[in-house]
Amino acid sequence: MKTRVTxxxxxxxxxxYKGKQKISLQKVNIKKGILxxxxxxxxxxxxxxxxxxxxxxxxxxxENLGGNVLxxxxxxxxxxxxxxxxxxxxxRFFMNSVLxxxxxxxxxxxxxxxxxxxxxxxxxxxxxxALGIFTLGIMIxxxxxLLPLFQVLDFLGLKGGYxxxxxxxxxxxxxxxxxxxxxxxxxxxxxxxxxxxxxxxGIMQTFCVIILPxxxxxxxxxxxxxxxxxxNELLFANTLIDNGIYKPLSVGIMSFVGQFSTQWGLIGAGxxxxxxxxILIYFMLSNQVQESLMAGALKG
Numbered sequence: 001m002k003t004r005v006t007x008x009x010x011x012x013x014x015x016x017y018k019g020k021q022k023i024s025l026q027k028v029n030i031k032k033g034i035l036x037x038x039x040x041x042x043x044x045x046x047x048x049x050x051x052x053x054x055x056x057x058x059x060x061x062x063e064n065l066g067g068n069v070l071x072x073x074x075x076x077x078x079x080x081x082x083x084x085x086x087x088x089x090x091x092r093f094f095m096n097s098v099l100x101x102x103x104x105x106x107x108x109x110x111x112x113x114x115x116x117x118x119x120x121x122x123x124x125x126x127x128x129x130a131l132g133i134f135t136l137g138i139m140i141x142x143x144x145x146l147l148p149l150f151q152v153l154d155f156l157g158l159k160g161g162y163x164x165x166x167x168x169x170x171x172x173x174x175x176x177x178x179x180x181x182x183x184x185x186x187x188x189x190x191x192x193x194x195x196x197x198x199x200x201x202g203i204m205q206t207f208c209v210i211i212l213p214x215x216x217x218x219x220x221x222x223x224x225x226x227x228x229x230x231x232n233e234l235l236f237a238n239t240l241i242d243n244g245i246y247k248p249l250s251v252g253i254m255s256f257v258g259q260f261s262t263q264w265g266l267i268g269a270g271x272x273x274x275x276x277x278x279i280l281i282y283f284m285l286s287n288q289v290q291e292s293l294m295a296g297a298l299k300g
Contacts, residue, residue: 050275052070053268053271053272053275054272055070055071055072055073056264056265056268057080057081057265057268057269057271057272058073058076058077058078058080058265058268059073059074059075059077059265059268060075060077060265061262061263061264061265064264064265064268065264077265080263080265080266080268080269081269081272081273083266083269084266084269084270084273085273088256088266088270089244089252089255090249090252090253090270090273092245092252093247093248093249093251093252093253094249094273094274096162096246096247096248096249096252097230097231097248097249097250097274098277099162100162100165100166100169100230100231100248101226101227101230101231103166103169103170104166104169104170104173104226104227104229104230105173105223105226105227105230107166107170108169108170108173108174108177108222108226109177109219109222109223109226111170111174112173112174112177112178112181112222113177113181113212113215113219114207115130115134115174115178116177116178116181116182116185117181117185117207117211118130119131119134119178119182120182120185120186121185121188121190121193121211131178131182134174134175134178134179135175135179136175137171137172137174137175138175138176138179142172142235142236143235146235146236146239149168149236149240150239150240153167153240159240160240160241160242160243160246161243161246162246164240164241165236165237165240165241165246165248168236168240169229169230169233169236172229173222173225173226173229173230176222176225176226177222177225177226180218180221180222180225181215181218181219181222184215184217184218185211185215188211188214188215192210192214193206193210193211196209196210220285223285224281224282224285227278227281228278231248231249231250231274231277231278232250232278233248233250234250234251237250237251238251238254249270249273249274250274252270253267253270253271253274256270
């Protein structure tokens, strides 16, 4: 801010021009308004499919097939949820999906964490080759592996049961988890492990007591990817499972489609039930995922 000297020798401080301040504030408000409008539009776009799915499940076929596609139901048919939970096999399909996803997250997470730790934190000759093999696992599309996998599981007598679907789920969840955990392991100072070794810890004790608590955000991230990959998977489940007892929820909902008529509201209710756990898991682990992304951004 400029000052000027008068004849008497006193200093007079120049007053700022208020017009420029008003213009700058108006520009800031306009930018905030535009940004808020864009973010609101994105939020509505993201939430609209969930809204449509819920109202779809509460309508009958007349409304869903043209009478009232996007609006609220004229008659709220909560009986679709009652039928889905009591007069169908959805509870069994739901528990099968919980079993498949739980085993995938637990087994895949443990194996991936140990494999990535051995590759990144231990010095051995073929660590780079092992990491390259896991990287190739990400590049192989599931469609290309479906036929060989079907033949191998059929030959071993594992096709059509729980194990025959758990093995592919766990195997296909490991490569992505190894890649995420490997980048996280690289950011951990080796002095932490050296101090643990000096205190008398072995490799497994160091891994379980020291390393695992540090990589919890990364494990949460890999757990979400593994859960979503197994919970929403349809191709393997529809091909490898031919008995209704072992079907997951994604395949079980398809059984509601009849040959001559289909109750679309009932299918919508099943889809809402299938979607709820994914939303719940994300809200439970969202803070861990954000910490993982922030840590990766700062350390990377």
